[in-house]
Amino acid sequence: MREDNQTVRIDKWLWAARFFKTRSLAATAITNGRVQVNQVRVKPSKHLVIGDRLEIRITPYSWIVEVLKISSHRASAEIARELFREDEQSIREREQIRENLKLERQLNRGHLDTRPTKRDRQKIIRFKQSSR
DSSP states (O other): OOOTTOOEEHHHHHHHTTSSSSHHHHHHHHHTTOEEETTEEOOTTOEEOTTOEEEEEETTEEEEEEEOOOOOSOOOHHHHHTTEEEOHHHHHHHHHHHHHHHHHHHHHTTOOOSOOOHHHHHHHHHHHHHTO
């Protein structure tokens, strides 16, 4: 970990905080405007300082976090969680999205996007014959 008075590039910090699997994915997200620092669109080379507020959008989720520690090294998930504090509203919104997606998956289970299998066709034939 770095000292509190030093800074680190935002793409490196996002990678170390485990929001992205690689620095290049983090840099691409920043370039595409999916990451903002203090409500301002930035470049991947922007240096973060403690207290900066980040808005990170990774479809379909969104995080609003405050930087608590600076690190340029990727470590375990437990250590990564110590690098930032997430906004309570952000947590609630993400949980709501997760619930909505779960319900949507359950609703779509009955709708098949594929052709019926041999077994399905046999069931259909039996059903049609029993209704005569």
